[in-house]
Amino acid sequence: MRANKPQSPFNLKIILICFFFLFLLFLILRSTFSYSQQQNNSTPHTETPTNPNPKDCSFIPTCTKIAPSLAHALVHYATLNITPQQTFKEISVSLKILEKKSPCNFLVFGLGHDSLMWTSLNHGGRTVFLEEDKSWIQQINARIPSLESYHVNYDTKVTQADELLEISEREECRTVSDPRFSKCQLALKGLPSEIYDIDWDLIMVDAPTGYFDGAPGRMSAIYTAGLMARNRENGETDVFVHDVDRVVEDKFSKALLCQGYLREQEGRIRHFTIPSHRTRSARPFCP
Known part of the structure; x- marks a missing residue:
């Protein structure tokens, strides 16, 4: 795990950054999909009002945050110069x-x-x-x-x-x-x-x-x-x-x-x- 032996001749920094972004995107999409499924399963199918009340919380879009540990990892590897x-x-x-x-x-x-x-x-x-x-x-x-x-x-x-x-x-x-x-x-x-x-x-x-x-x-x-x-x-x-x-x-x-x-x-x-x-x-x- 440590840098205690010769490293690979190529740099994986950019690949790892892309890798983490893709992984984060996967987590966000999975979380959003699970939430949508929960809403569909728990909410009766009713006709959508033509003029929904903008103050009605049920129409407020959800915001999925990146977990602090994942955000920390992105910054860590984006600034790391070690292969x-x-x-x-x-x-x-x-x-x-x-x-x-x-x-x-x-x-x-x-x-x-x-x-x-x-x-x-x-x-x-x-x-x-x-x-x-x-x-x-x-x-x-x-x-x-x-x-x-x-x-x-x-x-x-x-x-x-x-x-x-x-x-x-x-x-x-x-x-x-x-x-x-x-x-x-x-x-x-x-x-x-x-x-x-x-x-x-x-x-x-x-x-x-x-x-x-x-x-x-x-x-x-x-x-x-x-x-x-x-x-x-x-x-x-x-x-x-x-x-x-x-x-x-x-x-x-x-x-x-x-x-x-x-x-x-x-x-x-x-x-x-x-x-x-x-x-x-x-x-x-x-x-």
């Missing part, structure tokens, strides 16, 4: 799901310049960010205090990836449970309690840092995202993993989120749809 780490096509993969599920519960591993965009696209829902760098949280919150973010400690290194991938095949890692009580070494157990208590509709894994050997890598984040999805009360969770062009993200997403749950890949992002395993105790870890 987002995800391309327009990659963002569109998550957007398709948000259009269907929003407002919803959206958990994002990583806090960055695109965080306000995710919050705005999930307008009316709850979007939470998990970040490894405390100082980075302070920098982002100073500019965008409305974002909900929490600090996360990771005790892994990219150099441990092969060993952890072998560990992930053990029985304790294939057992579905609350991550807090999992015996698997990969499970993140130190998150705020409410993170475990919420059934997340979408989870985006775009952190922690994973592009050099000493970085924590995304092994635990990917495993925990999959475990949360399987452990939800019912329904399914859409899980997205970014940077699958890298070895760790590629191998761990295929092994722990399962190729049988893979729905789409666009560029460097993969989309998995993982159903609840609690409703079917005999369901295998991977289909």
Whole structure:
């Protein structure tokens, strides 16, 4: 989510501005259409007076305002000179799901310049960010205090990836449970309690840092995202993993989120749809 690796050579600023305007237009039209339907369903069909009273409130047109969070996002990205780490096509993969599920519960591993965009696209829902760098949280919150973010400690290194991938095949890692009580070494157990208590509709894994050997890598984040999805009360969770062009993200997403749950890949992002395993105790870890 942060600018911690080489950026794409092209600038998406203008595309994102247009993208947000189109999204806002969609929200306004949907709101207006819903209001019109409500009026048609609740008001008897009567003949319209030829000379309606201009003081009659029923003839006053409604005015739909842009939500403050969306207006803030438009200004933020219109004045931002930083290219987002995800391309327009990659963002569109998550957007398709948000259009269907929003407002919803959206958990994002990583806090960055695109965080306000995710919050705005999930307008009316709850979007939470998990970040490894405390100082980075302070920098982002100073500019965008409305974002909900929490600090996360990771005790892994990219150099441990092969060993952890072998560990992930053990029985304790294939057992579905609350991550807090999992015996698997990969499970993140130190998150705020409410993170475990919420059934997340979408989870985006775009952190922690994973592009050099000493970085924590995304092994635990990917495993925990999959475990949360399987452990939800019912329904399914859409899980997205970014940077699958890298070895760790590629191998761990295929092994722990399962190729049988893979729905789409666009560029460097993969989309998995993982159903609840609690409703079917005999369901295998991977289909």
